[in-house]
Amino acid sequence: MTAPPLLALEGVEKRYASGTLALSDFSLAVGAREFVSLLGPSGCGKSTVLRMAAGLDAPGAGTLRRPGDAGTGFVFQEPTLMPWARVAANVALPLELAGLPRAECAARVHAALRTVGLEGFARAWPRELSGGMKMRASIARALVTRPRLLLMDEPFAALDEITRFRLNDQLLALWQAQGFTALFVTHSVFEAVYLSQRVVVMAARPGRVVADIAIDEPYPRTDALRATPRYAAWCAQVSGALREATDA
Numbered sequence: 001m002t003a004p005p006l007l008a009l010e011g012v013e014k015r016y017a018s019g020t021l022a023l024s025d026f027s028l029a030v031g032a033r034e035f036v037s038l039l040g041p042s043g044c045g046k047s048t049v050l051r052m053a054a055g056l057d058a059p060g061a062g063t064l065r066r067p068g069d070a071g072t073g074f075v076f077q078e079p080t081l082m083p084w085a086r087v088a089a090n091v092a093l094p095l096e097l098a099g100l101p102r103a104e105c106a107a108r109v110h111a112a113l114r115t116v117g118l119e120g121f122a123r124a125w126p127r128e129l130s131g132g133m134k135m136r137a138s139i140a141r142a143l144v145t146r147p148r149l150l151l152m153d154e155p156f157a158a159l160d161e162i163t164r165f166r167l168n169d170q171l172l173a174l175w176q177a178q179g180f181t182a183l184f185v186t187h188s189v190f191e192a193v194y195l196s197q198r199v200v201v202m203a204a205r206p207g208r209v210v211a212d213i214a215i216d217e218p219y220p221r222t223d224a225l226r227a228t229p230r231y232a233a234w235c236a237q238v239s240g241a242l243r244e245a246t247d248a
């Protein structure tokens, strides 16, 4: 018997109070330890899907299966660090909200900062960090509760390309080491293909899945992959699906 998916939306509909039908008959299942990217034209409902997966929003129709709140971490496009708190205090926030004893918080924060290579910056202020470091702190904060599901909404969109590539590799290393399930929203075909086991392409109005493409490339993936004809072929296939979705 195969294990049930960690996250499953089935026949989900979402209509906002404004009347916008954001999702209609939307179905997506993500298995434990999978890395799935969501790609689609602006306004197709990617963030709406993530908000439901996070439990921040409920479907109007259909069913939603997700891990409990403690089992879910969220990384936004902006690092959203509290400017008045040091890096360690920012990362500690979810643990404090969960009521963990102080000593255990400190140990977990230290471990989380080490996993993103920020162990030397625990006492730094957010304003002292570069954009990439801020995002790493934000990822540490999402992972500090050891979630089973990590939701990411265009986390690297505001970063320069080299930093973005580096963070892609660090994210994949964390994913492989920690075994969480990743649902990653991006506008970049190249990023989606590089990271994912599956790229799910959505069309808009109403938001729905139009393609689900398995990227059959082994991990660990490295920069060398970006220069291969196979990578170019995956990107062309996903680009084609995205173009069709955008024209639909």
Ligand SMILES: Nc1ncnc2c1ncn2[C@@H]1O[C@H](COP(=O)(O)OP(=O)(O)OP(=O)(O)O)[C@@H](O)[C@H]1O
Pocket: 016, 017, 018, 020, 021, 022, 040, 041, 042, 043, 044, 045, 046, 047, 048, 049
């Ligand atoms: N709170 C809201 N109230 C009303 N309409 C909303 C709300 N949030 C989103 N929408 C609408 O629902 C649709 C889907 O929005 P959503 O933000 O999920 O799309 P997206 O694919 O994440 O877009 P983008 O790629 O631009 O971030 C859009 O038409 C948007 O205008």
